[in-house]
Amino acid sequence: MKKPVIICVDDEKIVLTSLKSQLSHQFSSKYQVELAESAEETLELIDELIESGTDIPLIIADYVMPGMYGDELLVRIKEKLPETLSIMLTGQATAEAVGEAVNRAGLFRYIAKPWHESDFLLTVSTALDSYTQKREIQRRDRFRHVLAKVISLALKPETLDQQLETALTSLLSMPELASGCAAIYLLDQNQEQLELRTQWGQESDFAASQPFSTECEQRVVPNGSKRPCRFYLPLLYQGTPMGALEVKAQSSANCCQELPELLASYAEALAGIIQLKQYHHALEKHNAELEHTVQKRTKDLQDAFEQQSKLNNILLEANRKLDFYASMDGLTSLYNRRFFLKLANSELERARRYAHPTTFLMLDLDYFKEVNDEFGHLAGDHVLEQVARMLVAESREADLIGRLGGEEFAILSPESTLQQATRLAERIRTRLNKEIINFDGHSIKLTVSIGIAEVGSEEPDIQGAMSRADKALYKSKGTGRNTVSIAEAES
Template sequence: MRKKILLIEDSPIQLKSIELTLSKLEHEIFTATNAIEGIELVYQTVPDLIISDIIMPEINGYQLCRLLKNDDVIKKIPIILLTQLNEKLDSFWALKAGADCFITKSNNQEEFLSQVTNFLRGAETISEEERQQIIKDKKSENKDLQTRINNLLDQSLIESTIINEFRNLSEFIYSTRILSKELFSLAYSLVDFNVACIFFNERDDKKKKFLQLSIQNASVEESVLMDIKKDFFNEIFPDTYKKEESSYDIEIVDALINVHNKAENISEFHSRLVIPIAYANKVIGGIAFYHLKSERLNNNKIFEIIVKELKILMRIKWLYSETKYLAIIDGLTGLYNRRFFQQTLEREFARSKRHKTCLSLAMFDIDHFKKVNDVYGHQFGDKVLAEISKIIKSSLRKTDYIARYGGEEIILILPETTTAQANIPIERIREKIESREFMNGNEAVKITISCGIAEVESDVNTQEELLARTDKALYESKRAGRNKTTIYS
């Protein structure tokens, strides 16, 4: 099928030479000697492919590319940029400007034609009907060329300004609240909304997930905000939200109340947009907008820029949270480390005493672990420790804390749990490990664990006393023959 190719080249000799070369492909060729003339021909012919030189007066190839790629209709047309040079910087800017391909000018005509042919073959075909409709639509806009160029330049300037504003927010990644407030301020200058939501996911899945909210020019009932939370997280985490609803909450970052603009039901928001943001198959956050009036969230170009830049910010924030998380995690087992355990125990013990709630500690020790290492090697010993850690993690609640206490010892903090209640999952874990076969190559190795449990009672005045009782109960399990659970009494 015969295609339309637009060739833009300011050198008359080069223009004629490339045109003659392209004529061998028997496609229809239009030519322009500068970018402005080229833009005019783009709107008059809507070609299947644009081939442009980079170095041209007034508007160069990079700028031409950026201008055309900012037009929502014309941006579909592929652009090849040509240069005499083969510098990496040329290639970098060509691709950043939105070029679909970067080709170095060559005396080898066959190579050039092969590249153009391959590119045309893979490019999206514009039907004649579609082409004529675009030309008709552009004519009906009744804009002269300079106005079109000015509009494209304005769009490009707006986009680069928004991008710069987003990039400046990276300094606030250490504070979710401040970052959210700055983001809402920027978003409100670009988008008209009554409620905006933003969520930054954390690497530590034990942390409560907070939806940051901004209310603008409206009065929204608390029950409606809770429905927005449900609506948002159901879309972001459709498989897990209902099971873990108590782990999610809201935080109002800023609010400009208008009592004459009330929302008493979520159904009163006639414009709604919820956008999950993912990276490497992991949800790293999301953003949402709600407006009481209809058709207020239709500016796709603005949302495209917001989401693109927000994804970069959220990736930076995720990496920051991951760094913090790795500082409290044991590398071998994936459990919390001893330092984090001590900080958590201090907090949970104080809370238990203050609110008079139950708190239990449980300590596991792998039986004859030194012998396992001596007979089968430390590599197998590490494997056993990692597998047992997985079994324990999968058997407990999300509200429980599991840490590697030292060597082969694993310790659990069980908030709002008595020793009688704790004994049920602890025994289940012990029995699961006892019945499991740990494979060392083709050899099945049996492993058992001992456990001690203690709880905060009226005569336990410090966390050290609670820890000592747990340790004593563990010692009793070992003294009684191992592979047992003992409750301190």
């Protein structure tokens, strides 16, 4: 699999040489660096990389170039690659040009020439981490969607073969298993031999039967350059063998580190579905024989509900295992408190070096406890997810957004004055004030209180600004909520 590519664009060869030297020294083990001397050459290079399926996480572009300026180039790139991040590197851009690039092209950062190498590499590292985290979140969501869909099959009135076919189709829809194939085996009556029950995918080379094994297996099968990767997982329900799952990925390069863990959770869910289907079949037969015994039938139904509860526990356990990304809040997919403060302090160091304005916003949902009390905690979780999406939508790509805990959020806004931060806060407050969040037939309205503090150029860390913003937040709370307050300047 080709390394992801970082593209550097500048009309001065000496600048490109310097960029490639610094980037290659720091990131060559994971990324490839490509150079372009004009906007037109860059767009041609991007088309070639897209056609070859190569990932492009970052563009570093000069502002003043012949033919097409850097900000216009980044706008064109954003249309082709909306997920790709961009850094503008120039000594001639005005504040208006930088602001235009931030707004139109989603500029991640701006660095002035001549740059400080350590600051430049820190900025690039932050951008690459941000891009990787976003991709990992998307992958985690795909994994959760597959697991949730498989477990939901237990509630549908379909035959077991239909459920198993739907489960395999959902599994192979993931990009990590693109063009792969999978098969499910069930044990015969003697509980010794596996018999092929259903298969799905591009190939049909699975054995009709094979001995059962309780050992998981993963191996790469040589096959030219593709090297397909096979997985064998026994289907065990509370230690009882039900069958086996066999999966063949077209290329081992597509198999991420989390795929074996996903398949293990997937196999556990499949075993639960098979066991529940068999249990329901036996229960129906038993009830047909003992319909006259109401008490017995009630007990059997209770057993069925217990089995469903166990399946729900499987889903909860699967979600716990997939919350592997420690820097992200598992509910809202925003940065968690620890990682947010780490990034904020890194951004503060950069702002201090260049004396750039930076602001800190503290946000707290008003009367959120009443949502949980009136509609339940599931409704509260849904509200927090929707608020997180709204914060991302209203903020710039350069802003850092985190969930500090409970219903409290924070935004660090680089290159932002108090006036700009106030406009952002008012935009967020107004939108949430108008927003109606629907959940389970209920319409939920919320407001938010916000405190804003300017980060001082000499502050050693973010704690001081965070404390001032927190005091301003409490001022908003004390003056009736649904209000934006600005922290008083330190004397």
